[in-house]
Amino acid sequence: MKYIVVDDEPLARQRIKRLLCSRPSFECVADTGKPDDVIALIQQHCPQLIFLDISMPGINGLELAKQINALPAKPKVVFISAYPQYALDAFGVFASGYLVKPISQNELYQIVQHLFPAKIQYTLGNQTRWVEVSDILVARAEDKYTQLYFHTGQAIVETSLKQLSECYPEHFVQVHRNTLVKRSAMTALVQNEGGYFVSVEGYPELITVSRRAAQALKSTQ
Known part of the structure; x- marks a missing residue:
């Protein structure tokens, strides 16, 4: 299962990849802190899942999710945020999940197992x-x-x-x-x-x- 991590904090991107590295079936095909690059990365790599931060410079994660949902073959979107108050807005753009930083390995495993049963x-x-x-x-x-x-x-x-x-x-x-x-x-x-x-x-x-x-x-x- 291919995934992309989108977060303007490099340490946050590294944490997601590190927590999932023990799952050989999950492959990070790209990570970026630039929201404007995401649509092109999706078209290039065809991931099944996007981990998407909400608060980023330029376009925020909610607006970016709307663009992702308009794609012909859209991946599932799981929001990652330090702000739990955005959860309702996140599900309003058809998010598949919402994780609040700092993310635990157990929380991450639970959500990917629910979305993509091993x-x-x-x-x-x-x-x-x-x-x-x-x-x-x-x-x-x-x-x-x-x-x-x-x-x-x-x-x-x-x-x-x-x-x-x-x-x-x-x-x-x-x-x-x-x-x-x-x-x-x-x-x-x-x-x-x-x-x-x-x-x-x-x-x-x-x-x-x-x-x-x-x-x-x-x-x-």
């Missing part, structure tokens, strides 16, 4: 398919591959558990050296004579949890 590609027979990361309940390492379990089926991918954990830390929690589970779907941590297990809503079996992971889960409750 997907993982897999092959089924002669078909290429995609599953949204938010639908994945369990990921298990199987030899050189990873088996994904989700609401509508299963898939085998080459993406490692380490890559999944690093790319989507807000979604996955590692419960065993070979298993990740959906953090928000965990319903209970069970201990019996066989060790520790976790139940995951929508998944039919209890999942083995290592002793270290069990202690970490307990401490986060």
Whole structure:
């Protein structure tokens, strides 16, 4: 997903790029502090998303958003501003989101995940398919591959558990050296004579949890 950052403060532009650098699917194709350059940059790079400051010299972000919305293939616009009072005006020009400086990584991740749900590609027979990361309940390492379990089926991918954990830390929690589970779907941590297990809503079996992971889960409750 390609994006452009528009802000007359260089440090603000750098912060957005730094917060998103851990997401390999997000590529900053341009950043600028000159609002007059934005339309040409959009036409050149065809981004799907613009992070746009409101208070800038010359044309402000609200007026620039009107020009962006008039483009044949318009990207989504998320405003970034130090002034929360502009939020109503921002949504009046069909903004897709509004973030108040200083922006936290969690806020940024939430809004881009909402606008562009992360997907993982897999092959089924002669078909290429995609599953949204938010639908994945369990990921298990199987030899050189990873088996994904989700609401509508299963898939085998080459993406490692380490890559999944690093790319989507807000979604996955590692419960065993070979298993990740959906953090928000965990319903209970069970201990019996066989060790520790976790139940995951929508998944039919209890999942083995290592002793270290069990202690970490307990401490986060």
